Amino acid sequence: MNLSKTKYTNANQCLKMLWLDTYMNEVKGEVDNDSILDNGNNVHEVARDLLGSHVTIEFNKNLEVMIDDTKKALEKDNIVICEASFLYKNNFCSVDILEKKGKDLYLYEVKGSTSMKDVFLHDMSFQYYVLTSLGYNIKKYYLVYLNNKYYRQGKLNLNKLFTKVDVTDKIIELQDHVISKLKEINNYMQEKKVPGDDIDLKCFKPYACPYWKYCTRNLPKPNVFDIYKLNKQKMIGYYKENIITFKDLEKVNLNSNQMMQIEYELNDKDDYINKDNIRKFLNTLTYPLYFLDFETFQLPIPKYDNTCAYQKIPFQYSLHYIEKGKLYHKEFLGSKKDPRRELAERLISDIPENVCVLAYNMGFEKGVIKNLAYLFPDLKEHLLNIYDNIKDLMIPFQKKDYYNKLMKGSYSIKYVLPALFPNEKELDYHNLELVHNGSEAMSYYDTLFDKPISEQEYIRKCLLEYCKLDTYAMVMIYEKLLEVTNNKIKIKKIK
Ligand code: SF4
Structure with missing residues (x-):
């Protein structure tokens, strides 16, 4: 060798x-x-x-x-x-x-x-x-x-x-x-059989090991490595003390969210819903209500002027909004040149000033908008107005005002969406064509303009469908919050 x-x-x-x-x-x-x-x-x-x-x-x-x-x-x-x-x-x-x-x-x-x-x-x-x-x-x-x-x-x-x-x-x-x-x-390397080397911190550092699944294949499921946001050192510590199953972990000192994850998993509990707190959150929102999601890409070698290595470049957004009980949709997908100016102009024409905007994990959307405002001083006022009016749809899940065991301790939309809508085909990203997640979106966009025109059209369609689902999913989550607080309104979809 x-x-x-x-x-x-x-x-x-x-x-x-x-x-x-x-x-x-x-x-x-x-x-x-x-x-x-x-x-x-x-x-x-x-x-x-x-x-x-x-x-x-x-x-x-x-x-x-x-x-x-x-x-x-x-x-x-x-x-x-x-x-x-x-x-x-x-x-x-x-x-x-x-x-x-x-x-x-x-x-x-x-x-x-x-x-x-x-x-x-x-x-x-x-x-x-x-x-x-x-x-x-x-x-x-x-x-x-x-x-x-x-x-x-x-x-x-x-x-x-x-x-x-x-x-x-x-x-x-x-x-x-x-x-x-x-x-x-x-x-x-003389060993003829698989060596018995055990898992340890080395499995995560300096790089996540691609053999993790293989080396942990005999562990009971779920186990200590499934505890949400438990640091790796603690995971390995418990593992070495043979505290591996959720039953074992019941006895150790974890934070309240982690204990909730264990309790709901072990006891197969029904959804936890704190209606008062969810209502308080919903009362902070006003109509017309906008749902915004950006897609960005990061390149090691800066492609455009005024960009640095690995800077997040927004190239697409999807925007649903509810106005007078009706649901509308707008979207943007960049063309070959630097997409940022066109995207910023479209964004301020699509989102009026002083309206309530929802994002899921808003730090990302706010960061993108702040960078655009810094880059285009003539659009700054409107962009910062949007920035100031963004609220986070993640809050009720992050605060554990709404929890079920399928969320596996997480409040990321990746877990929350299927946990709220386990059998909803139209909300299942697996059913999309070509683009199913953010990394696929950025990778298809990066190579989009090298492709023949007919292929470009297909990829653009798939990128738009993907991003549209992101904000549609947010609308559905919002509706679910209304529903569980007995506040359901009928939202009519407009094509
Ligand atoms: S998961 Fe990777 S790093 Fe960890 S023991 Fe297995 S081979 Fe080694």
Whole structure:
């Protein structure tokens, strides 16, 4: 088995992860990472121009080809090589950017992160080990990551977009660790059966392990890892004390919301509804009543002027509103250019000043509107008026004034909606075509304009349907709150 820098890093987190990756990859699960587009490659491609002209070693399944191409490129005294590839005793690595000046090498490891993380040093130290073992003289080793204080204006300024930190000394310090870890890996990988390594904090840090489902497959359900908002350290602590089932957890000191989750689950209790508090919340709302939801995308490399790495860019919204007992709908979906100006203009034309606006988990919608107000001073007054009039539909669920066991302790709309409407097909996101969640929405929007026109129309339709369901679901939740407080009004849908 060739060990790559990724495999080495995985082994540093957990040797069993590397073992499963190598011998039982089919049990690998998904890791939830829904907020950011997987654009790591884009970062690497952009960073390649950091040192000016360069050659790139093209990927080849046959690693020998990449290694030979690298050797040939290194025959030159002064050269910049991207993806220079090396093999030392089954340890393989490709260096993001390598600069050769005479006999000295300067290495650059590029990360799509906006901060320095210790875990980066592990794959860098592995690469340093490989190259120095082959006899190369590494003068300096730099970690290169994104600077989210840089706002694009016109052409990207790569020297401002990327932060460069000299970590040579830290990498040298880690060399003893690399040598002992490689020995440990070699021994561990001799195991013929699945090793018995137990779960621990390493399963979550530095990355959520994709084998979690497999490693916890024999635990009773629900268990300590299903307790909402219990910190990981406490979860692992209870697990090690063999306090695993909800029955076991009844005896420990958890917060009142967590105890409620356990109590409702164990006793199969009916819905808890605090009508007085829900009425108080509903009394703060006025008609016409608006329901707003944005979709945003985040890109590591800023695409538009006045944006920075990973800035949330709103590209779509859905807006339902109830006026005089009738339900109306409006929507916006951006076109190819920066969608923000058009979106802001449409938003202030769709939402009058001084009306009540509901969002679910309003911090997100408020953040988007505040950024738009800051960006467009001529629209600021109206945008901030909308901002000031937003109320949060999440409140009754967050305060546990309405709870049922299907919410599993959570007040996120992901749990609340199916808990309130378990058999409602029109509220089930699984029944939508193509776009079923926020990460799919941002990913389809990101590539939308590269597609043929006919395909674009279909994707746009699916994006609109998805976002529309978000605010329609809010209307239904609002109706449910009216219903349980004996305050039902008839809302007529207008096409
Ligand atoms: S879930 Fe935990 S124990 Fe299992 S492979 Fe992953 S890190 Fe290792």
